[in-house]
Amino acid sequence: MPDLLPNYDVAVIGAGVVGCALARAFTLAGARVVVLEKAVDVLDGASKGNSAILHTGFDAPEGSLELACVREGYRMYHEIRDRLGLPVIRSGAMVLAWTEEEVASLPALMAQAVANGVTDVSPLSTAEARALEPALSDRVLAGFRVPGEHLIDPWSAAHGYLLQALDNGAILMRQAEVLAGRRSQGIWHLATTAGAVEAGLVINAAGLWGDEVDRRLIGESWFEIRPRKGQFVVFDKSAAALAGHILLPVPTKITKGIVVCRTAFGNLLVGPTAEEQDDREHATLDTATLQALIRRGCEILPALARHEVTATYAGLRPATEEKEYRIRDDLAEGYICVGGIRSTGLSAALGIADHVLGLAKGNWTPLTDPVWPRMPNLSTEGPRDWQAPGHGGILCHCELVTRREVEAALTGPLTAGNMGGLKRRTRVTMGRCQGFYCSAELARITEGRLAQPMLGGEDD
Amino acid sequence: MTEVIIIGAGPAGLSAAMSLARGGVRTLVLDREPEPGGIPRHCAHSPYGFREFHRPMFGPAYARRLAAEALAAGAEIRTLTTVTALHPGGRIEITSPEGSETLTAPAVLLATGVRETSRAARLIGGEKQAGVLNTGALQGIVHLNHQRPFRRPVILGTELVAFSALLTCREAGIKPVAMLEPGPRITARAPAGWLPWALGVPLRLKTRITQILGRSRVERILVDTPDGPDEIETDGVIITGGFRPDAPLVRASHMELDPASGGPVVDPWGRLTDPAYFAAGNLLRGVETAGWCWAEGQHVAGAIHAALKGQLPPPGGARLRIASDAVKLALPQVIVAGAQGRLQLRLARPVRGRLRLAQDGATLLERRIDSLPERRITLPLPQPRGTGDILVTVEE
Ligand SMILES: Cc1cc2nc3c(=O)[nH]c(=O)nc-3n(C[C@H](O)[C@H](O)[C@H](O)COP(=O)(O)OP(=O)(O)OC[C@H]3O[C@@H](n4cnc5c(N)ncnc54)[C@H](O)[C@@H]3O)c2cc1C
Numbered sequence: 006m007p008d009l010l011p012n013y014d015v016a017v018i019g020a021g022v023v024g025c026a027l028a029r030a031f032t033l034a035g036a037r038v039v040v041l042e043k044a045v046d047v048l049d050g051a052s053k054g055n056s057a058i059l060h061t062g063f064d065a066p067e068g069s070l071e072l073a074c075v076r077e078g079y080r081m082y083h084e085i086r087d088r089l090g091l092p093v094i095r096s097g098a099m100v101l102a103w104t105e106e107e108v109a110s111l112p113a114l115m116a117q118a119v120a121n122g123v124t125d126v127s128p129l130s131t132a133e134a135r136a137l138e139p140a141l142s143d144r145v146l147a148g149f150r151v152p153g154e155h156l157i158d159p160w161s162a163a164h165g166y167l168l169q170a171l172d173n174g175a176i177l178m179r180q181a182e183v184l185a186g187r188r189s190q191g192i193w194h195l196a197t198t199a200g201a202v203e204a205g206l207v208i209n210a211a212g213l214w215g216d217e218v219d220r221r222l223i224g225e226s227w228f229e230i231r232p233r234k235g236q237f238v239v240f241d242k243s244a245a246a247l248a249g250h251i252l253l254p255v256p257t258k259i260t261k262g263i264v265v266c267r268t269a270f271g272n273l274l275v276g277p278t279a280e281e282q283d284d285r286e287h288a289t290l291d292t293a294t295l296q297a298l299i300r301r302g303c304e305i306l307p308a309l310a311r312h313e314v315t316a317t318y319a320g321l322r323p324a325t326e327e328k329e330y331r332i333r334d335d336l337a338e339g340y341i342c343v344g345g346i347r348s349t350g351l352s353a354a355l356g357i358a359d360h361v362l363g364l365a366k367g368n369w370t371p372l373t374d375p376v377w378p379r380m381p382n383l384s385t386e387g388p389r390d391w392q393a394p395g396h397g398g399i400l401c402h403c404e405l406v407t408r409r410e411v412e413a414a415l416t417g418p419l420t421a422g423n424m425g426g427l428k429r430r431t432r433v434t435m436g437r438c439q440g441f442y443c444s445a446e447l448a449r450i451t452e453g454r455l456a457q458p459m460l461g462g463e464d465d
Numbered sequence: 466m467t468e469v470i471i472i473g474a475g476p477a478g479l480s481a482a483m484s485l486a487r488g489g490v491r492t493l494v495l496d497r498e499p500e501p502g503g504i505p506r507h508c509a510h511s512p513y514g515f516r517e518f519h520r521p522m523f524g525p526a527y528a529r530r531l532a533a534e535a536l537a538a539g540a541e542i543r544t545l546t547t548v549t550a551l552h553p554g555g556r557i558e559i560t561s562p563e564g565s566e567t568l569t570a571p572a573v574l575l576a577t578g579v580r581e582t583s584r585a586a587r588l589i590g591g592e593k594q595a596g597v598l599n600t601g602a603l604q605g606i607v608h609l610n611h612q613r614p615f616r617r618p619v620i621l622g623t624e625l626v627a628f629s630a631l632l633t634c635r636e637a638g639i640k641p642v643a644m645l646e647p648g649p650r651i652t653a654r655a656p657a658g659w660l661p662w663a664l665g666v667p668l669r670l671k672t673r674i675t676q677i678l679g680r681s682r683v684e685r686i687l688v689d690t691p692d693g694p695d696e697i698e699t700d701g702v703i704i705t706g707g708f709r710p711d712a713p714l715v716r717a718s719h720m721e722l723d724p725a726s727g728g729p730v731v732d733p734w735g736r737l738t739d740p741a742y743f744a745a746g747n748l749l750r751g752v753e754t755a756g757w758c759w760a761e762g763q764h765v766a767g768a769i770h771a772a773l774k775g776q777l778p779p780p781g782g783a784r785l786r787i788a789s790d791a792v793k794l795a796l797p798q799v800i801v802a803g804a805q806g807r808l809q810l811r812l813a814r815p816v817r818g819r820l821r822l823a824q825d826g827a828t829l830l831e832r833r834i835d836s837l838p839e840r841r842i843t844l845p846l847p848q849p850r851g852t853g854d855i856l857v858t859v860e861e
Pocket residue numbers: 018019020021022023024041042043044047048049050051052053054055056057058059060181182183184210211212213214218233234235236277319320321322323346347348349350351352353
């Protein structure tokens with residue numbers, strides 16, 4: 006007689022920011038959750054590189070599910086961030102018009118913001134914009150201000166959601182790519198590269214592979230992922246003083262356009278581009294595009310020309326043939342697809358998770374007194390580890406990362422799986438020297454401790 | 466009470482510390498690394514010490530010797546201590562395993578050295594994966610850890626340090642597949658050129674890396690060559706040279722930074738725009754030999770000694786302004802009549818012509834030059850009349 010209870014109530018496929026938020030929501034709701042991630046570390050897909058803006062939803066399509074999830078995600082982030090130790094930089098944004106045509110579109114954009122529930126927007130003349138942002142080019146014609154647009158740490162947020170799930174009983178399996186699955190007697194039997202997993206409900210949060218996971222599990226997908234690459238240039242911390250607000254262009258139908266904004270870590274970034282491609286795996290940078298981004302940055306903030314480039318990166322958006330999120334439940338089959346979370350997933354993740362929890366209609370008993378882990382602060386907003394005694398000395402000099410911080414990131418249920426993961430957790434090598442000073446010590450400390458080692462030339 | 470704080474225990478900082486301490490000045494050296502010595506700590510093969518100790522030495526031995534001499538002279542050295550901010554009048558913030566604190570001294574010497582330009586700052590395309598290292602990182606991994614980051618990397622660049630990378634590779638059993646130089650000739654002086662040949666590493670001139678590919682590790686690179694685009698299979702990239710002063714402390718401070726050199730603006734005594742601060746060594750400009758930096762440490766120690774006794778003239782002087790795209794940098798940036806020392810200059814490209822320093826239309830100095838970029842050029846310090854700008858021009 007087969008056991009009719011699966012090992013898990015819910016299997017979340019994919020540990021991007023959306024999967025992390027789903028794991029948290031279902032765990033706190035009382036479900037036994039397993040997260041299946043194919044990479045050696047979490048946040049290895051679309052969630053690896055984004056602009057890190059916590060959007061209000063002011064420019065989201067009216068009446069869309071995306072708008073509802075962004076609004077709710079935004080509200081929830083502010084509600085829980087203090088308890089999880091997640092930072093917020095209340096920078097506010099300015100939408101800026103650089104041509105007469107763009108000026109003409111401002112009133113409609115402001116009206117849309119108000120209709121979307123973002124009622125505190127206010128118009129800006131050139132003089133008003135430049136009074137608030139003295140480094141702004143005098144070629145700006147007009148704009149409006151959206152005070153609620155904020156900046157966050159894109160990684161500590163997702164890590165925090167997942168860690169809270171793990172601390173409350175969820176299980177994370179890495180290097181566990183879901184290859185196939187079949188459902189019998191109400192139980193999913195998933196075949197993964199880390200072995201078989203059983204679950205009552207399967208949630209596909211596979212991001213850039215959402216359509217592929219659909220096909221593997223239910224034979225077809227109702228959408229097609231069309232990866233859209235975004236390249237960025239990050240300037241030295243010295244440039245961060247040039248922009249208090251997030252400086253947004255007037256959005257077009259396909260993209261929010263090239264943004265100039267600070268990062269939570271005190272740098273200044275310019276990007277992203279929006280480039281369609283077929284490849285879901287490789288986000289390559291190219292020199293000409295990076296140079297064009299620098300030129301655009303200098304047009305917006307002329308003084309930027311005097312600052313050095315610290316880093317460059319690219320991310321892939323899991324866009325589809327439609328703008329809207331592709332969330333669909335098939336409860337009869339114990340399956341929910343959370344696909345096409347294109348370009349607002351960081352902001353919306355908590356809202357999406359809440360929405361999906363509602364769709365699932367599980368009759369679990371919510372945890373009454375869940376554990377609230379606290380994430381280490383890496384942002385400019387709070388005290389950093391190096392300011393407190395006992396840190397063991399600074400290891401990464403440019404980002405002032407301590408030996409104690411690195412040690413913490415190499416231990417615990419969410420220990421880093423590779424250098425990318427260690428960087429996201431601590432910021433080592435992400436500063437201006439990009440590893441000139443600290444690579445040797447990192448190679449020594451991480452030896453034998455990363456699933457995917459830092460060095461590749463050792464004898465095997 | 467500490468009279469002089471020195472930030473950075475490399476050749477420049479330790480040389481100044483030794484000299485000041487020998488002169489009876491209470492000197493405290495701070496360095497963020499676990500050991501003093503600076504860059505030479507991990508240059509295991511290189512020739513150091515000719516100028517200072519009159520014999521060739523390996524980097525680590527040279528570093529230990531410098532530290533030992535500073536200590537023997539009576540200087541105090543605190544390691545694992547990072548300086549995080551510079552404030553007016555010689556007040557600095559530090560952090561160490563014990564926590565954060567503020568220190569003050571009548572004179573502070575900055576000797577924080579240089580680093581190589583990263584792959585990112587060069588805007589090299591491709592993916593971001595493990596296996597792309599500067600020479601500094603490579604040497605630390607090989608010489609300090611005895612680890613091997615890759616097996617068959619390419620080396621980008623032909624400054625002297627690229628040949629140092631080549632030797633490091635040889636020592637670690639790493640076989641570079643090529644040495645690439647975007648320019649038409651090797652940047653380092655002639656004898657270096659035989660090294661890749663002797664080690665069987667093909668040297669490819671006029672070759673630029675466009676993309677470094679491989680998702681988690683380097684798998685191959687795409688290059689632009691005189692014969693068109695090409696592809697090289699490799700498992701690592703060593704990004705060499707392109708030295709920049711490590712000057713974030715100065716940049717974030719109240720003092721002036723020179724965009725041309727990347728280091729602080731200094732006068733002939735190595736004084737910054739806040740006269741409580743001095744600078745020496747590679748922080749002034751990328752890059753000089755350790756011996757040169759050591760000598761700069763001696764020179765500035767003398768100036769600090771004089772400053773402590775109130776024997777330096779008040780700050781100020783004529784500003785040197787580069788008015789030619791052929792000149793990459795020139796220092797000191799503040800010129801004072803009667804001061805001793807040499808003017809240092811670097812070219813941005815190969816130049817054959819006449820170099821002129823003029824103030825208010827009058828020529829202070831004129832020289833024939835015929836030189837290549839990244840070569841050391843020194844001239845006598847011009848003697849200005851008054852404080853009008855001194856323009857540096859080149860007639861080709
Ligand atoms: C350039 C750019 C800028 C952006 N800016 C912002 C912004 O400022 N604000 C904002 O809110 N949003 C922004 N976004 C959007 C946001 O980053 C995405 O919406 C979000 O990261 C999507 O997360 P996800 O969890 O759906 O997908 P992913 O992060 O791709 O996660 C999916 C995970 O599933 C795993 N997986 C795939 N297949 C399998 C399988 N078969 N088995 C197991 N695991 C599998 C993958 O390895 C991956 O880890 C931006 C995105 C980009 C690219």
